[in-house]
Amino acid sequence: MSRSTNHHDWLLVLTVLFTAAVVLVGGIVSNEAITAVSGETSETDTAAGQETAGPAATIQEKTIMLPGDMPLELVWIPPGTFLMGRYPGEQDSFDWQDPQHEVTIAYGFWMGKYPITQAQWEAVMGNNPSLFQGANRPVEWVSWNDIREEGGFLDRVNAAHPGHGVFRLPSEAEWEYAYRAGTTTRFYWGDDPDYTEIDDYAWYTSNSDTGSGGQTHDVGQKLPNAWGLHDMAGNVWEWCEDDWHSSYEGAPADGSAWVDSPRGSRRGNRGGSWNTHALRCRAATRAKGGPDGRVRDAGFRVVLASDED
Ligand SMILES: [Ca+2]
Secondary structure: OHHHHHHHHHHHHHHHHHHHHHHHHHHHHHHHHHOOOOOEEEEEEOOOOOOOOOOOOEEEEEEEEEHHHEEEEEEEEOOEEEEEOOOOOOOOOOHHHOOOEEEEEOOOEEEEOOOOEHHHHHHHHOOOOOOOOOOOOEOOOOOHHHHHOOOOHHHHHHHHOOOOOEEEOOOHHHHHHHHHOOOOOOEOOEOOOOOOOHHHOOEOHHHOEOOOOEOOOOOOOOOOOOOOOOOOOEOOEEEEEEEOOOOOOOOOOOOOOOOOOOOOOOEEEEOOOOOOOHHHHOOOOEEEEOOOOOOOOEEOOOEEEOOOO
16 A cells, blocks of 8 residues: 555656646747747746745746737746536536547737726727726727738737737636636636635626626736736626537647638627626636627736747
8 A cells, every 4th residue: 555655656656747848938938939028927936925826836927019019928838738618517507518539739829818908909900899988997898800801909919919829718618727727616716616705716797796897806906826827706707719519528638729711690608707607717617709799898818928839
């Protein structure tokens, strides 16, 4: 028995060391590749004094300046493999989150630490369409096309940073991988079966009415996940690149967006919002909307594909 326990312990140690090495090497290589765009890069330990789910991780961050000297903070998402979709028997889950399947993302990438804020949208687009006004609240009432079309948000950001990686929407697989940050539970803070911990991590229906009805909230007020991402659960749904598919049967397994040709009539978004029940804030939660649709509880965050991608 002790022999088998020792073997297990050694495997665990090796796994932890290997994971740490992948995180460090992946981040450093990428930093070198895009230093020219970046304002600065920094490494911080998992926010001091804050509890995060999952393994302790070194969080690498960088800040890029949007037009108007508006900072955009990004965190490094290391390469890896994860199980996408709901796990068998998952509480309060739905069959369009099936089948659970393995996805390997062989590249690292940068991802917005927060959803794009109204200040950031306005700096890039010169307008602020949001229904719940506030510079540091997430932008909403923006359609997938507003973000993706020619002359839209991503087009303008890319034009301002030529030749140093591409800003784009995440795929659903990248989004869920980043949300989980190494966890396999319903939420990045655990399974939370009685929804007693969610208030520390997310804005959703039960905590979003601050006296004048439900609404969005300034980004970054809730605890991050193990990779330093805030507001993945709740606040606003987040548009992804993928066309909507009601099952993962036939989904790509390499992290790429699942895009039909010609494009489908709806796009996927993830993570729940101030306007949804806690169960919609799960990692596996998926929703959909037309590419022209604007709603009061959907925004987005960006991915910066590294040069090695
Ligand atoms: Ca969110």
